[in-house]
Amino acid sequence: MLEIHPSYPALASLVEKYPAHRGSLFQTYNDILLAQQWRDVQVIDLGDCRRGALRGKRPKTATDPESLLDVIPCSLAESITLAWYRQLYLAVVSDDSSIVYYKLSPGIVKPSI
């Protein structure tokens, strides 16, 4: 079903390269692009992790050029190590298309408010 979806062309290369993660990448890409409406969404290949990731800007901070954020999609069944990354969002995808986003930062970070 993925192949006939309008979003497929943007993801085609990564879906073929890393088939194990194609479901979560597809769902996260659609959610970020269409539902959350992030701007300048790019699809990135994380070769060392052997998975794809997304990068873009949230609509509220879209005008700020520094505000590129990284999103790594994964599914509930996986165990994942991301110790080497600085700051990113982890998108956990479930079978019914529910996605929860976790913001991961190194160390303890106090909430802004």
Added chain:
Amino acid sequence: MILVHFIYLCTPLYCILYHMPNVSKKNPRIKCARLISFRLHSTMNKGGARRYENNRTYAHPLPLIFLDSSSNRTRSILGLLGLSRSQVNNPHCEGYYDASTRSVWVVTQRDSEILWRRGFFGKGNLSRSEPSWFVRQIQDRQSRKVTSNTSNFSCQEMTSEEIREKRRVERKQFKLDRAAAIAKVAAEAETIFETEGRVVVPALFGPEIPSGATWKPKAAEIEPSLDPKLSNAENETAVENEEGGEEPLEDMEHLQLTLSEAFFLAWNLDCLTILDPETDEPLSLPDIWNTFQHAHLAFPIPSFPASELQFDNPFLVHYAVYHHYRSLGWVVKNGLKFCVDYLLYKRGPVFTHAEFAIVVCPVYEDPQDQEISNTNLQNASPFTWSWLSTINRANSQVMKTLILAYVTIPARQRLSRQTLNSPACFAHYSVREVIVRRFIPARMRD
């Protein structure tokens, strides 16, 4: 002459009292009251109207409807004999099986609506519950063309996403107000110390600091269009830009059913046909049974040669729980947002919040099976106290009761492999619930 003029101005109920002119001195009581109701219910406020609408839209708990056109008398007479003339109205919905996302996609508007409205099956893949992405996009486009005052609160009801945004904005404002109040109290304590030398401990709560119970959102913020000419000019340019680049909007959303939901509908109610996306052919029940289990084994690529199906397949374990609660009348939805497996709603997400959060804990009847198993079932091994404490705390905050649903996986020795060929194997699974509540001896004595 006493004129008593009484008009209730709450929709949809109007109450008009008739007065009797000269009789009033002898009989001061109002002679008669006629209640004219425009709708056939007795609730008198906006919440009531919405409840009425919800009761109408979500009247059917399952996609199958039973229609009986005979009169009440015929029905009661036949009922005494144990007979019924009801006919089953089956909507015959269709969905496509997708291996990558391990779900069934319902792509037609008609089927999505039926499955959501009759039983809350599925979830819009671009929405938080009901598929509402298309509606939200249209409202967005319209609000960009109209002046900012009227925005999304025009004639239509807000989608649940819009309500959520409004709630988040209010919560953020509350947090800012609270932080400002705390800072102010701290600053006052500082000045008192500097001027008088007295130490005052700045409080983090108290009468001066807004809390969840006392804070009220400011009255509706209407964006000030100070100069009507200016705002109109801005809007005109905005409209021109939009119309130049406006593409016809295609609905990119579908209703996504989990494999458990799809199997429940297909096997128990026979109201869902699951199609193979490559061939457009309906899958037979044995096909569905095998495919759904294999989907959980080597995800998402089926392994060659196909590995043998076992009793501890995650599909079987989760379906046992799903079926157990659905057949008891609960609406079972995904619990990812609260770190649990399922949420139980009494009637549906539209009516009340979920009261129970379920965590599926599989238990092997024969511990040997667990050792030789390839599947790594979640929560099948003893869990840590910190995990339980975290989940309990998260759910207590949102006023849900945590339930551990223990599913017993039958032993391989006891049953033949043939049992796994059909859903008859579920007779050997059992589900037991354990409710977890934190006990605080100091506080819970009263």
